[in-house]
Amino acid sequence: MLSTQFSSYRIDIVDAELYYVPNWLSQHDCVSSWYQQLADELAWQQDEIKVFGKLHRIPRLQAWYGDAEASYRYSGQSMQPRPWSSSLSRLRHALAHDQLVFNSVLANWYRDGHDKMGWHSDNEPELGRNPTIASISVGSSRTFQLKHRITSKRIDLELEDGSLLIMAGPMQHFWQHALPARKRISQGRINLTFRQVAQL
Ligand SMILES: O=C(O)CCC(=O)C(=O)O
Numbered sequence: 001m002l003s004t005q006f007s008s009y010r011i012d013i014v015d016a017e018l019y020y021v022p023n024w025l026s027q028h029d030c031v032s033s034w035y036q037q038l039a040d041e042l043a044w045q046q047d048e049i050k051v052f053g054k055l056h057r058i059p060r061l062q063a064w065y066g067d068a069e070a071s072y073r074y075s076g077q078s079m080q081p082r083p084w085s086s087s088l089s090r091l092r093h094a095l096a097h098d099q100l101v102f103n104s105v106l107a108n109w110y111r112d113g114h115d116k117m118g119w120h121s122d123n124e125p126e127l128g129r130n131p132t133i134a135s136i137s138v139g140s141s142r143t144f145q146l147k148h149r150i151t152s153k154r155i156d157l158e159l160e161d162g163s164l165l166i167m168a169g170p171m172q173h174f175w176q177h178a179l180p181a182r183k184r185i186s187q188g189r190i191n192l193t194f195r196q197v198a199q200l
């Protein structure tokens with residue numbers, strides 16, 4: 001159970017099970033080389049999304065990896081996963097060692113503080129009702145913002161190099177999250193959200 005294993009890392013907010021484990025990666029591996037390794041190894045692409053009929057390049061690079069059956073719709077795009085790369089496979093096994101089991105991962109590369117992600121919830125039907133999502137961050141630390149859909153309560157978390165954030169329970173139903181630009185930051189950050197995707 002998440003709640004017993006990670007209980008000392010729980011962040012106390014309503015309508016969510018949220019855990020933040022700083023330095024999670026260093027328990028499994030040396031952190032310093034992960035950023036460059038993932039930057040070099042993954043097949044990064046800059047996708048486009050349509051907003052009010054107009055195509056825009058999204059303000060970050062992305063890559064989607066997973067088991068063959070884990071195809072997934074993300075912000076209106078249907079994404080076919082690439083087969084696991086060696087780094088991602090190692091990280092998946094490290095998570096499984098902590099009883100966190102996933103069949104896919106979305107990688108996001110924020111090349112500097114101009115890159116960002118807007119408000120959303122990871123509430124696609126493929127993820128199921130109360131999905132557990134494990135989010136690993138490497139590189140520059142960035143602010144992860146939360147906003148409650150009903151009360152509009154706001155919470156900011158600083159996601160540091162080597163950290164693991166676990167989002168679970170009804171969080172995706174009640175809260176949106178975003179990664180705002182931080183224009184003074186020149187260093188990059190890579191975030192990996194491991195997900196369990198069902199075939200619908
Ligand atoms: O970069 C982050 O920390 C957030 C990523 C995210 O929300 C997502 O991939 O859905």
Ligand SMILES: [Fe+2]
Pocket residue numbers: 120121122177
């Ligand atoms: Fe998300």
